[in-house]
Amino acid sequence: MIQLKSIKKSYPSKNGAVEALSGIDLSIRQGEIFGIIGYSGAGKSTLIRLINRLEQPTSGRLIVDGKEISSLSKKELREARKDIGMIFQHFNLLWSRTVKGNISFPLEVAGVKKAERKKRVQELIKLVGLEGRENAYPSQLSGGQKQRVGIARALANNPKVLLCDEATSALDPKTTNSILDLLLNINKKLGLTIVMITHEMHVVKKICHKVAVLDTGKIVEEGNVLDVFQNPKMAITKEFVKQITHQEEADEAVDLMKQTHPSGTIIKLLFKGDSAKRPIINELFQRQRVEINILEGNISQTQNGAFGTLTLLIDGNIREIKSAIDYIEQQGVGVEVIQDAAQLIS
Amino acid sequence: MLHSLFPNADWSELWQAVLQTLYMTVISIAATVILGIILGLLLFVTAKGNMFENKIVYKCVSAVVNIFRSIPFIILIILLIPLTTILVGTMLGSTAALPALIVGSAPFYARLVEIGLREIDKGVIEAAQAMGASKWQIIWKVLLPESLPALSSGITVTAIALVGFTAMAGVIGAGGLGTLAYNEGYERGNSDVTILSTICILIIVFILQFIGDFITKKLDKR
Ligand SMILES: Nc1ncnc2c1ncn2[C@@H]1O[C@H](COP(=O)(O)OP(=O)(O)OP(=O)(O)O)[C@@H](O)[C@H]1O
Ligand SMILES: [Mg+2]
Numbered sequence: 001m002i003q004l005k006s007i008k009k010s011y012p013s014k015n016g017a018v019e020a021l022s023g024i025d026l027s028i029r030q031g032e033i034f035g036i037i038g039y040s041g042a043g044k045s046t047l048i049r050l051i052n053r054l055e056q057p058t059s060g061r062l063i064v065d066g067k068e069i070s071s072l073s074k075k076e077l078r079e080a081r082k083d084i085g086m087i088f089q090h091f092n093l094l095w096s097r098t099v100k101g102n103i104s105f106p107l108e109v110a111g112v113k114k115a116e117r118k119k120r121v122q123e124l125i126k127l128v129g130l131e132g133r134e135n136a137y138p139s140q141l142s143g144g145q146k147q148r149v150g151i152a153r154a155l156a157n158n159p160k161v162l163l164c165d166e167a168t169s170a171l172d173p174k175t176t177n178s179i180l181d182l183l184l185n186i187n188k189k190l191g192l193t194i195v196m197i198t199h200e201m202h203v204v205k206k207i208c209h210k211v212a213v214l215d216t217g218k219i220v221e222e223g224n225v226l227d228v229f230q231n232p233k234m235a236i237t238k239e240f241v242k243q244i245t246h247q248e249e250a251d252e253a254v255d256l257m258k259q260t261h262p263s264g265t266i267i268k269l270l271f272k273g274d275s276a277k278r279p280i281i282n283e284l285f286q287r288q289r290v291e292i293n294i295l296e297g298n299i300s301q302t303q304n305g306a307f308g309t310l311t312l313l314i315d316g317n318i319r320e321i322k323s324a325i326d327y328i329e330q331q332g333v334g335v336e337v338i339q340d341a342a343q344l345i346s
Numbered sequence: 347m348l349h350s351l352f353p354n355a356d357w358s359e360l361w362q363a364v365l366q367t368l369y370m371t372v373i374s375i376a377a378t379v380i381l382g383i384i385l386g387l388l389l390f391v392t393a394k395g396n397m398f399e400n401k402i403v404y405k406c407v408s409a410v411v412n413i414f415r416s417i418p419f420i421i422l423i424i425l426l427i428p429l430t431t432i433l434v435g436t437m438l439g440s441t442a443a444l445p446a447l448i449v450g451s452a453p454f455y456a457r458l459v460e461i462g463l464r465e466i467d468k469g470v471i472e473a474a475q476a477m478g479a480s481k482w483q484i485i486w487k488v489l490l491p492e493s494l495p496a497l498s499s500g501i502t503v504t505a506i507a508l509v510g511f512t513a514m515a516g517v518i519g520a521g522g523l524g525t526l527a528y529n530e531g532y533e534r535g536n537s538d539v540t541i542l543s544t545i546c547i548l549i550i551v552f553i554l555q556f557i558g559d560f561i562t563k564k565l566d567k568r
Contacts, residue, residue, distance in 0.1 A: 078479075081476060081478035090469055094470060094492060108483075109479045153477070
């Protein structure tokens with residue numbers, strides 16, 4: 001659906017050009033929710049704004065839905081933009097228009113007839129759950145409601161692609177989740193391709209299928225969300241993954257347990273995909289004669305399946321512990337021994 | 347009672363003067379709004395980083411606006427006498443005051459329009475571009491509606507300044523309350539007529555301010 005080929009973008013400045021993007025290759029498939037994560041100044045906004053040519057690339061090729069965006073004439077570009085919706089961090093609504101008026105705007109721009117416009121606006125208001133607020137002005141809406149208007153407006157002309165530049169960064173966690181649910185719902189219902197720019201791993205985890213990590217103008221890591229989460233390669237990716245696994249707090253908890261239970265055995269269970277759904281702990285309690293203490297646990301759901309860890313303190317005789325570990329591994333769950341007081345390995 | 351307070355007032359003459367002042371104010375406001383919005387838009391869209399960025403046009407319009415805004419109004423009237431005589435055929439009377447009034451206030455209003463347009467969030471214009479809006483659609487559907495409260499409060503300020511200009515024009519024969527205050531009041535030593543003219547001007551200004559504030563508030567949905 002979207003292809004970027006060795007895209008470069010530099011901004012002229014007094015002391016030489018600032019290179020915001022230095023050679024981006026990216027391919028986003030139809031119907032995918034593609035997350036692009038990076039720190040402030042990484043070039044995320046620049047990248048997404050290239051896709052609808054709000055920004056002109058310095059070099060490279062950009063293809064959206066089979067059209068070479070960078071070679072379109074002004075008129076063709078305006079037409080092409082009707083197939084690419086966009087929502088913004090600060091919503092960018094017209095405050096002089098009501099909810100209805102704002103959603104109607106892109107339809108007016110596209111020259112849709114009045115009666116048809118009215119019908120479409122009603123559909124969209126229902127789709128984003130703003131019934132009853134049609135005649136409110138943006139200043140009378142909450143942030144979440146404003147973003148819903150933004151989404152309805154972006155979808156008005158049935159685009160094939162939706163670009164989201166930090167669409168939830170101005171919202172509180174609860175509202176963020178409701179907006180993400182809405183986007184996920186739209187993606188499933190309409191088969192829309194969504195590009196999500198964010199600096200929050202939570203957003204990627206919750207709705208993205210794929211993710212690319214952008215660091216100072218370069219994509220340093222890319223892949224399925226589940227794979228990247230389980231196996232982050234670059235340091236920056238690891239930092240982002242830590243945002244949701246709370247690894248540091250978990251490590252602290254385990255360290256504390258090592259000190260207070262120097263003679264216990266501590267193991268870490270690594271779940272992935274379907275294994276996270278099985279009641280393994282329950283079965284352990286029932287089948288093995290070991291005492292189990294849960295020290296820490298964190299299971300995350302992604303669009304490609306679940307993953308997470310569970311750290312246990314196990315007590316019992318060495319045979320029982322070994323058999324417990326064998327059992328866990330048979331269930332397709334990885335086991336890592338963190339403190340080996342019973343000397344299982346030797 | 348009014349007669350004892352203002353012994354020298356000729357009420358029908360006063361009413362005539364009020365109507366002339368209103369005539370000059372209303373016509374010149376209408377022309378100023380049209381001209382000012384055109385010039386203000388031109389300044390805005392040709393400024394650096396905007397839709398029709400054009401250094402030469404911006405510099406020229408900006409220079410013209412600044413020059414006419416800096417000339418004291420009373421001198422502007424005199425400078426425009428030749429133009430007025432060509433346009434109107436005479437340099438006396440309320441209609442003859444109009445060119446000077448419009449030339450004096452349009453550049454002032456144009457700057458207010460430009461400032462109002464600059465207040466519009468760049469993100470909103472960008473959102474319209476992202477939706478495929480053309481430049482004209484952006485002007486009609488985004489720039490003008492979004493700056494309407496600023497345009498309206500600008501008109502109020504300009505209209506009040508214009509009432510003052512009509513009084514000045516009155517001194518050199520434009521008619522209206524200015525002429526009344528100067529000819530009938532000052533030159534004949536009838537200070538009651540001067541005071542009466544002043545009261546009328548104040549009433550007109552207050553009414554303009556009231557209407558202007560009311561409309562601006564109604565338009566402002568922020
Ligand atoms: N119009 C511009 N002119 C000059 N430099 C720019 C311009 N826009 C962006 N840059 C530079 O390009 C780089 C990337 O900026 P960009 O806005 O894409 O970052 P970002 O990842 O979106 O950051 P944030 O999370 O803060 O929004 C920065 O170094 C920035 O200073
Ligand atoms: Mg940004």
